Amino acid sequence: MSETRIVEVRRKVLKENDLLARRLRDRFQSAGTRVISLVSSPGSGKTTLLERLLTDLRPQHCVAALVGDLATENDAARLARSGAPVKQITTGTVCHLDASMVERALDGWPVEEVDYLFIENVGNLVCPSSFDLGEDLRLVLVSTTEGEDKPLKYPTIFNTADVAVITKLDMAQAADINMDLLIQNIHGVRPGMPIFRVSARSGQGLHELEQFLTATLNKAKVAQVQ
Amino acid sequence: MHELSIALSIVDGVLEELDLQKLGKVEVVYVRLGRLSGVDKDALSFSYEVACEGTALVNSRLVIEEVEVAILCSACGVERRTRSFPLLACAECGAAGERVLHGEELEITAMEMVH
Numbered sequence: 434m435s436e437t438r439i440v441e442v443r444r445k446v447l448k449e450n451d452l453l454a455r456r457l458r459d460r461f462q463s464a465g466t467r468v469i470s471l472v473s474s475p476g477s478g479k480t481t482l483l484e485r486l487l488t489d490l491r492p493q494h495c496v497a498a499l500v501g502d503l504a505t506e507n508d509a510a511r512l513a514r515s516g517a518p519v520k521q522i523t524t525g526t527v528c529h530l531d532a533s534m535v536e537r538a539l540d541g542w543p544v545e546e547v548d549y550l551f552i553e554n555v556g557n558l559v560c561p562s563s564f565d566l567g568e569d570l571r572l573v574l575v576s577t578t579e580g581e582d583k584p585l586k587y588p589t590i591f592n593t594a595d596v597a598v599i600t601k602l603d604m605a606q607a608a609d610i611n612m613d614l615l616i617q618n619i620h621g622v623r624p625g626m627p628i629f630r631v632s633a634r635s636g637q638g639l640h641e642l643e644q645f646l647t648a649t650l651n652k653a654k655v656a657q658v659q
Numbered sequence: 660m661h662e663l664s665i666a667l668s669i670v671d672g673v674l675e676e677l678d679l680q681k682l683g684k685v686e687v688v689y690v691r692l693g694r695l696s697g698v699d700k701d702a703l704s705f706s707y708e709v710a711c712e713g714t715a716l717v718n719s720r721l722v723i724e725e726v727e728v729a730i731l732c733s734a735c736g737v738e739r740r741t742r743s744f745p746l747l748a749c750a751e752c753g754a755a756g757e758r759v760l761h762g763e764e765l766e767i768t769a770m771e772m773v774h
Contacts, residue, residue: 435773436773436774437686437771437773438774439769439770439772440676440680440769440770440771440772441768442673442676442768442769442770443768444672444676445766445767446668446669446672446690446765446766446767447665447765448668448672449672527664528660528661529661559661560661560664562697563696563697563698563765585745585746588695590697592759621746621747622747624733624747624755624756624757
């Protein structure tokens with residue numbers, strides 16, 4: 434008769450990705466490169482916001498971006514208009530970026546010279562949440578046209594992000610969004626989460642977001658030096 | 660759907676453990692899946708079968724233990740269940756959670772071997 438026995442393992446399913454992300458994080462830290470990723474559903478305005486951030490930060494800082502999509506190089510072409518170096522990652526059928534895709538995309542790139550590296554994930558509110566990319570800050574975007582209950586429907590992405598950015602503020606009135614309810618829902622699934630409200634089109638709220646990003650990340654840099 | 664990526668990672672992880680621990684055939688793989696992990700149980704079960712094809716784990720079974728959300732309550736100061744998913748509010752007093760203690764699990768816990 435055959436005999437069964439249980440062997441305990443205790444191993445994270447995404448151990449490989451976590452290890453690779455840690456290696457990336459170490460590399461970014463020793464290079465002094467700050468890394469910010471953006472996640473949201475398709476059409477929330479990641480690329481438009483990023484185009485503005487790159488353009489605004491470029492005079493004082495060396496910025497660059499990686500942008501993930503299933504197909505096309507359209508977003509890279511749009512972001513390149515900012516003048517910053519941009520690289521497209523096309524994932525084929527994969528619905529999210531993982532640490533190995535980031536590592537491969539950085540191959541031959543002078544990351545060490547970059548102050549702020551932005552990574553725009555594939556537009557998807559579910560899959561990117563599980564994969565650490567080695568970033569310092571993860572921004573989750575939700576646009577005023579998406580409805581107040583997005584955070585309740587997709588809690589994990591809000592839970593794994595550090596900062597929420599409400600985009601398309603210029604459309605808020607037309608979309609008749611209840612802003613207080615949206616904020617309440619974000620804080621319901623992620624208590625205390627910093628929230629910014631911006632319009633990349635009009636520029637409203639961008640300065641505050643940029644100030645926050647540079648201040649927070651510089652603070653991290655100082656802490657690391659000490 | 661990223662459950663196939665997750666299932667492939669489970670298969671890779673188990674195969675690596677088998678190799679490390681010089682073990683034989685696996686009948687059952689046990690995983691813990693938090694409700695906040697963002698991974699769907701049914702999609703993962705389906706993907707697991709696909710991911711096992713052509714590997715030493717073919718015909719093995721995946722047993723998924725779901726883990727409820729627990730928070731460190733900012734008012735009570737202890738671990739608490741939450742009032743209603745997905746809100747991170749204390750089931751006892753309604754205060755916000757300071758951090759998530761359980762519910763984000765995505766881990767392989769055990770393998771059942773046959774001799």
